[in-house]
Amino acid sequence: GAGVSQSPSNKVTEKGKDVELRCDPISGHTALYWYRQSLGQGLEFLIYFQGNSAPDKSGLPSDRFSAERTGGSVSTLTIQRTQQEDSAVYLCASTSLSGSGYNEQFFGPGTRLTVL
């Protein structure tokens, strides 16, 4: 595809349920990021994948959050036992490695998660 895609675009779930959010990065991009954006707030870094290296999970807010990236492409962010404070827009971004380091990030449209 031409850009980063995310699914679903909207997800409403009940407190305590598990959810999976999917990200399809731009083909060939080696790095993939997940962010969370609460209403009217900036982006909060969650996790970063680069090639086959171990992911940087330093931004995950709790052990209920996990992510994987299969085959260096598609990524899934899983939130277990969702809480109301997990309600936010979850954004995925990918980027390619240039000679000077990582440059612009290409963002998907996000998944709006609402936990009732």
Added chain:
Amino acid sequence: SQKIEQNSEALNIQEGKTATLTCNYTNYSPAYLQWYRQDPGRGPVFLLLIRENEKEKRKERLKVTFDTTLKQSLFHITASQPADSATYLCALKNNAGNMLTFGGGTRLMVKP
């Protein structure tokens, strides 16, 4: 602690004027700084990158300055148009690590 600060109050300006947005940071050794535009319901879109050894970057009606002494970047939109109305985010890449850290964004409203 590390902080990236943008004015959380919306900036309202008249069409045709120059909009100036500010991004201040503390306790970073930046490799580069980026500016993004975000429209409601959409992901951010990259606008400009400026490296730590660059003072100024221009792209069409956009100009970014980077003062590592003041620890500040200014983002200017000249001859502003209502279509420029959006939230503008600055993001900073430290020399160490791979992470891009975003400021909270400033909402710009350009009135006709």
